[in-house]
Amino acid sequence: DQQVKQNSPSLSVQEGRISILNCDYTNSMFDYFLWYKKYPAEGPTFLISISSIKDKNEDGRFTVFLNKSAKHLSLHIVPSQPGDSAVYFCAARVNAGNNRKLIWGLGTSLAVNP
Amino acid sequence: NAGVMQNPRHLVRRRGQEARLRCSPMKGHSHVYWYRQLPEEGLKFMVYLQKENIIDESGMPKERFSAEFPKEGPSILRIQQVVRGDSAAYFCASSLSGHPGDTQYFGPGTRLTVL
Numbered sequence: 001d002q003q004v005k006q007n008s009p010s011l012s013v014q015e016g017r018i019s020i021l022n023c024d025y026t027n028s029m030f031d032y033f034l035w036y037k038k039y040p041a042e043g044p045t046f047l048i049s050i051s052s053i054k055d056k057n058e059d060g061r062f063t064v065f066l067n068k069s070a071k072h073l074s075l076h077i078v079p080s081q082p083g084d085s086a087v088y089f090c091a092a093r094v095n096a097g098n099n100r101k102l103i104w105g106l107g108t109s110l111a112v113n114p
Numbered sequence: 115n116a117g118v119m120q121n122p123r124h125l126v127r128r129r130g131q132e133a134r135l136r137c138s139p140m141k142g143h144s145h146v147y148w149y150r151q152l153p154e155e156g157l158k159f160m161v162y163l164q165k166e167n168i169i170d171e172s173g174m175p176k177e178r179f180s181a182e183f184p185k186e187g188p189s190i191l192r193i194q195q196v197v198r199g200d201s202a203a204y205f206c207a208s209s210l211s212g213h214p215g216d217t218q219y220f221g222p223g224t225r226l227t228v229l
Contacts, residue, residue: 004156032214043118043205043220044157051215089156095214098169100147101159102218 003027004092006105013112019077021108023090026071030092034102035064035075038087047088048075080112116141118208118221119188126227127196135191135224139208146189147207147218148181157205163189164212196228 005024013019023033031052036044050057050064050073057064063076077084087109091102119138127133139146144165149157162170163183174181178196183189193200203225207218 034217036220041222043120043207043222046217046219049217091157093214098162098212100145100162100209100212100214100218101170101173102147102149102157103159104149104156106156 002106003030004090004103004105006088006090006108008108009106010109010111013080013110015082015112015114016079019075019080019084019110019112021075021077021088021090021110023073023075023105024071025073025092027092027094027103028071029094029096030103031095032093033064033066033073034091034093035062036089036091037084038089038107044089077110080110082112082114085110085112118206118219120204120206120221120224122224123222124225124227126229128229129197130195133193133196133200133226133228135193135204135206135226137189137191137206137208137221139189139206140210140219143208143210143219145209145212145216146183147209148189148191149205149207151203151205151223153202160191169212193226196226198228201226201228 034049035047038044087107090105148160159173161181178194203223205223207220209216
């Protein structure tokens, strides 16, 4: 049962344009959402997060939008750069007791073409 | 400030052998998390530890797998009598505290191959 879904396995974007990566979730108990970026043979690198009490968080070229009613979030990267080419993972967490585990999507591979 | 360190980066074992994976958290971090990524899948939580304590092991297989985070030294993920299905990338993450909003920082992973 995939609680966090990234339905697009891959995305190709031209340099300078906007990249939009999508993520859907099923568990209404999730209270915190994160985006990680991963290069081959490396560990995930934290990018940006958003609490469930917000609908937008921005950090430089990265903006995450959360639509709780639709159980949907998206990561916008603008302008996209070739160095952004990587696999992007959406992750979510339930804030309950000692629970700190992150539930991950399968990732979207982004290719930014020069 | 060194990041999360994992060793070895690559580990090859034959079926039935033991695998020991080590994780040194970032300096000052006392919370460690282990995740496993099987081929073509996303990361799956395995276990969350504080120094000398297992806080949440709900993602650990019931048999052959164990984890520890001693007072001194790195966290160890131990897999006994490995099978081919254990072949995966094992990632360790650490956080400064156990606060829910704390970011988990990941190491480069250990890629385990079972022959």
